[in-house]
Amino acid sequence: MRNIKQIVTLTFMLLLIGFISVTTVLADDSKQRIYDYANLLTDEEIAKLEQLAYEHSEKRETDFIIVISPDADGKDIQNYFEDIYDEIGPGYDKPHGNTVMLTLDRDNRKLYLGSFEGAQDRMDIQRVDLLYEKVTPLLHDDKYYEAFETFIETGSKYMRYIPGVNPESFLFDTWFHILIAIGIGAVIVGTMAYNSGGKVTVNERTYTGDFKVLKQKDIYLTKSVTKRKKPSNNNRGGGGGSGGVTRGGSSYTGRGGSF
Amino acid sequence: MLLHYKCPNCGDDMAFDSESGNLSCSSCGRADSIDDFSDEFITTRLTDEEAKEYVCNNCGAAVITDADTSATSCSFCGAGVVLADRVSGNLAPDMVIPFQISKDQAMEAFKKWCKNGRLTPDGFMTADRIKNITGIYVPFWLYDLHSIADVRAKATKVRTYTQGDYIYTETKYYDVERKIDLTFQKVPVDASEKMNDELMDKLEPYDYGTLKDFKTPYLAGFLAEKYNFNNKDLFPRVKSKVSSYIDKYIGSTINGYSSVQYLEKNVATDERKAYYVLLPVWMVYYDFDKQEHTFAMNGVTGKVVGKPPLSMKKIATWWGGIAAASFVGLKLVSFIIGGEIW
Numbered sequence: 001m002r003n004i005k006q007i008v009t010l011t012f013m014l015l016l017i018g019f020i021s022v023t024t025v026l027a028d029d030s031k032q033r034i035y036d037y038a039n040l041l042t043d044e045e046i047a048k049l050e051q052l053a054y055e056h057s058e059k060r061e062t063d064f065i066i067v068i069s070p071d072a073d074g075k076d077i078q079n080y081f082e083d084i085y086d087e088i089g090p091g092y093d094k095p096h097g098n099t100v101m102l103t104l105d106r107d108n109r110k111l112y113l114g115s116f117e118g119a120q121d122r123m124d125i126q127r128v129d130l131l132y133e134k135v136t137p138l139l140h141d142d143k144y145y146e147a148f149e150t151f152i153e154t155g156s157k158y159m160r161y162i163p164g165v166n167p168e169s170f171l172f173d174t175w176f177h178i179l180i181a182i183g184i185g186a187v188i189v190g191t192m193a194y195n196s197g198g199k200v201t202v203n204e205r206t207y208t209g210d211f212k213v214l215k216q217k218d219i220y221l222t223k224s225v226t227k228r229k230k231p232s233n234n235n236r237g238g239g240g241g242s243g244g245v246t247r248g249g250s251s252y253t254g255r256g257g258s259f
Numbered sequence: 260m261l262l263h264y265k266c267p268n269c270g271d272d273m274a275f276d277s278e279s280g281n282l283s284c285s286s287c288g289r290a291d292s293i294d295d296f297s298d299e300f301i302t303t304r305l306t307d308e309e310a311k312e313y314v315c316n317n318c319g320a321a322v323i324t325d326a327d328t329s330a331t332s333c334s335f336c337g338a339g340v341v342l343a344d345r346v347s348g349n350l351a352p353d354m355v356i357p358f359q360i361s362k363d364q365a366m367e368a369f370k371k372w373c374k375n376g377r378l379t380p381d382g383f384m385t386a387d388r389i390k391n392i393t394g395i396y397v398p399f400w401l402y403d404l405h406s407i408a409d410v411r412a413k414a415t416k417v418r419t420y421t422q423g424d425y426i427y428t429e430t431k432y433y434d435v436e437r438k439i440d441l442t443f444q445k446v447p448v449d450a451s452e453k454m455n456d457e458l459m460d461k462l463e464p465y466d467y468g469t470l471k472d473f474k475t476p477y478l479a480g481f482l483a484e485k486y487n488f489n490n491k492d493l494f495p496r497v498k499s500k501v502s503s504y505i506d507k508y509i510g511s512t513i514n515g516y517s518s519v520q521y522l523e524k525n526v527a528t529d530e531r532k533a534y535y536v537l538l539p540v541w542m543v544y545y546d547f548d549k550q551e552h553t554f555a556m557n558g559v560t561g562k563v564v565g566k567p568p569l570s571m572k573k574i575a576t577w578w579g580g581i582a583a584a585s586f587v588g589l590k591l592v593s594f595i596i597g598g599e600i601w
Contacts, residue, residue, distance in 0.1 A: 160598030172597055177589040185582035189574055193378055198461045198564030204504035206464050209403075209442035211508050217436040218414075224432075227425040 033063060033090070034148075038070040038106040045145045052149065056156035062119045063090045064152045065101040068144075072105035077256050080105065081112040086248035093118065096250050100155050102135070102148070111139060113151065114243065114254020122159040125242050125253050130168055131155055132255045139259040262341040263316040264296070264479050272317060272338040274480025277358035277558075282476045293476045313342060327453065330396065330483035339480035350485050351535075352473040356465055358394055358481065358539040358558045365541040365556055366392060372563040378577065380570035383547050390551070391544040394558065396483035396537035397454055400490050401445040402497045403531040408439040410509055411523040414516040435519070437512055443501055445534070448493045450486035454540075454555075456496075461564040462557045465538055469559060473537070483537060490533035498528050 033053040034046050041049070053064040065088070072080040081103045091097020100123050102113040113132060115123035123131075134154055138147035161167045170176050243253035264273040266284035273291070276283040281290040313322040320335035322342075329345035332338065346352060360368065366389070373379065373386040412435045419428050445467055449459035471477070505526055513519055539558025544551055547568055554565030 162596050162598075165596055167597065172593050177586055177593070180589060181582040181586035182578075184585040185578040185580075188581050189378070189578045192577070193569055193574065196376060196378055196569065197566040198562065200461055200463070201562070202463045204507055207443045207446045207501070207504075209444040211439065211441045213437060213512055214440050215436065215438035216512070217434070219434040219436075221432040221434055223429060225427055225429045227427045230421065230424050230426055 031063075033057065033065050035065075035067045035088070038068045038104075040068050040104075040106060040144045041148075049145070049148055049152070052152050056152050057092055060119075060122075060156055060159045061092050062098040062100055062115075062123075062159065063092045064155060065090045065099055066148050066151065067101065067103045069103065069105055071107045072103070072110065077103060077105050077108070077110040077112045078254070081114065081254065081256070082244075082246040082252070085116060085250060085252070086246050091117065096248065100159075102151050104139070109139075109259055110256065111136065111259050112254055112256030114252050114256075116250050116252045119159075120243075120251065120253045121163045122161070123155065123253065124163060125255070126166060127158045128253055128255050130166075131158065132257070136257070136259045261313045261316055261322065262343045262475050263338055264476055267291070272336075273476075274339045275357065275477050277361045277364075280357060280359075282479060293474050296476055313340070315340060327451070327484050327487060328482065329485045330478035330481055332480070332482075339478075341475045341478045341483070343475065345485045346473075346475060346478070346483070352398070352537050353534040354470045355396065355473045355477050355537045356467075356469050356539055356559060357471060357477045359469065360539075360541065360556070360558055360561055362392060362394065362541075365394075365543075365558075365561070368561040369541075369543050369554065369556060369563060373567070376567050378569045378573050379567045380547075380573070383545075383568055383570075386545070388546050389543060390546045391542075393542045393544075394481040395540050395542055396478060396481055397459065397540045398450040398484055398486040399447045399459075399536050399538050400450050400486070400493050400497070401447050401534040401536055402443070402490070402494075403533070404441075404443040404446060404497065404501060404528055405531050406439075406441040406443075406501070406505060406526055406528040408437070408441065408505055408509055408527075409523070409525040410437045410439070410513075410521065411435070412437075412513060412519050412521045414513065414519045416515070417517040433516070435513055435516075437509065439509060439512065441505060441508065442531075443504070446497050446501060447536075447538070448497045448500065450488050450493060450535075451484045452487040453484065458555050458564055459540075460500075462540065462555055462562060464560075465557065466559055470536065478537075481539075486535060490530070490535075494530060501528070502526065 031054075032050070034041075034049045036046055049066065053066070057063050067084050067088075069080065075083065081101070084103060085096070085099065085101060089095035090099045090101070092099070096117070098118040099116040100114075100119050101116065102111070104111050113135065114128055131151065131154055135147050135151050138150060158167045242255065243251070245251050264282060265271075266273050266287060266289055268284065268289045269287040271284055271286035273282045273284045276290065279290055280293070282293055282296055283290040313324065314320070315322050315333040315336060315338060317333060317338040318336040320333060322331065322333050322340060324331050324342065328342065329350070330339070330341045333340055369389070369392070370386040373384050376384060414433045414435045416431045416433070417428065419426060421427070447463060447465065449456055509524070541556040541558055543554040543556065543565075545554065550568070552565065552568065554563055556563045
């Protein structure tokens with residue numbers, strides 16, 4: 001009896017310790033990642049976003065930064081995006097390091113988001129575009145908290161994928177995997193059933209005596225040439241461009257626009 | 260006329276032995292080479308053409324056959340007999356491939372084949388309800404063919420290259436002509452009405468190295484059929500059989516092009532020679548689940564053909580297993596690419 005009691009107590013303790021250690025991963029690096037200069041968010045929302053940004057920063061080894069400005073200091077949103085990065089100097093690995101950042105101009109309803117330095121590998125222009133398309137509609141409906149939450153969570157999800165693949169591709173969907181798996185099964189079992197009665201094992205080699213080409217002619221008649229313009233690589237992004245280098249010398253990839 | 264082979268030693272019935280290739284006596288074990296077997300021990304009896312009835316030389320009972328059978332066993336005494344008038348004259352085979360697999364070996368091979376059936380029901384795999392196994396010489400025509408193919412086609416070569424800001428696609432057009440001479444040797448076509456053509460096509464190939472000049476003793480102890488269709492009747496079938504081979508070869512002579520469009524394709528095929536041969540087939544009749552299933556086995560190689568029953572349960576199990584494995588594989592790949600499973 002006593003043994004069982006001991007085991008139960010011990011198990012309970014272990015569970016409790018596990019539970020505590022899971023829930024206590026708090027933002028303990030005292031680094032600020034959410035800058036709300038325009039008072040769009042409540043204190044509680046900021047605290048939640050700080051926690052979320054911290055967790056995903058650790059996971060992706062990239063800082064997720066959100067800067068909300070009332071008027072972008074009167075600058076164009078892309079310039080503001082560049083300058084604020086130079087000013088704050090965020091980065092997981094070092095100041096002015098790997099960062100994914102979103103800047104917002106409250107009064108002019110402008111938005112710019114992108115990736116800096118090493119983060120550009122896993123947050124390339126394709127993924128920046130996808131993220132932009134996800135965040136903008138939420139901002140348009142004034143769902144600021146949801147938009148920022150989506151920015152961090154979706155951005156972090158995209159960075160999981162090895163560079164170059166489209167993270168929103170149906171190739172990664174479970175229904176697609178199920179469909180293909182059932183298809184492979186059907187083809188293999190179908191072939192097995194079809195061949196269960198024996199298959200033809202003779203081919204043209206079996207009865208071949210002699211094949212020879214008696215006469216052959218290949219006459220060139222004419223040729224036609226068509227041409228089309230090379231598609232250029234950097235004509236995407238709704239009025240946002242695709243990146244550049246800040247005045248401080250940090251390279252970035254990004255996209256912006258109105259919401 | 261009925262042929263019957265009597266043992267010169269003991270007088271019992273002799274039959275063809277697939278292992279030794281000799282005519283052998285099951286009573287005293289005497290074996291005689293078929294080439295040397297003396298005619299005096301082949302007893303013959305002329306039958307009255309009107310009666311259309313064969314009488315067994317051995318016991319005197321009437322040998323009952325259907326109209327196509329050319330070799331059988333006396334249903335009364337079991338002696339192997341050959342109906343000589345059905346293997347002579349126009350009906351005389353040119354060559355024969357003797358059985359190289361004995362009845363026991365055939366049984367063994369069939370049982371082994373049943374065990375390998377991945378989708379067949381368990382009860383079928385034990386192969387314990389084989390109703391009958393019969394060795395039959397099936398009539399085939401072997402054709403030597405000569406074909407001349409005249410082909411005209413329009414072909415293109417497509418090349419793309421980049422120059423400055425433009426991508427160029429250059430298409431070159433060619434006029435292609437080929438005249439091809441093809442010969443085929445001994446393409447087999449089954450000449451018996453009773454045999455399923457599809458089944459017989461799957462039995463191929465037979466090793467023609469073992470073709471022997473036809474002698475009646477090879478048939479002793481087996482069933483044999485005579486042809487129902489002559490070489491002229493079956494010529495269209497052999498032509499269609501080789502036409503895919505011809506098309507394939509024509510395709511292989513026109514290469515290096517991006518696209519080929521045939522304008523004309525004339526193939527003239529002639530028969531050079533047609534041989535009437537008897538090829539050995541073991542027919543296996545198997546009762547399963549109140550149904551009779553028929554299988555055929557190549558009497559030289561042991562290859563088995565014929566539709567076995569399929570078990571829905573096994574199909575579902577295999578399907579499910581393969582689908583599950585594929586699903587895990589796909590998830591693994593997306594994990595490698597996407598970092599997380601879901």
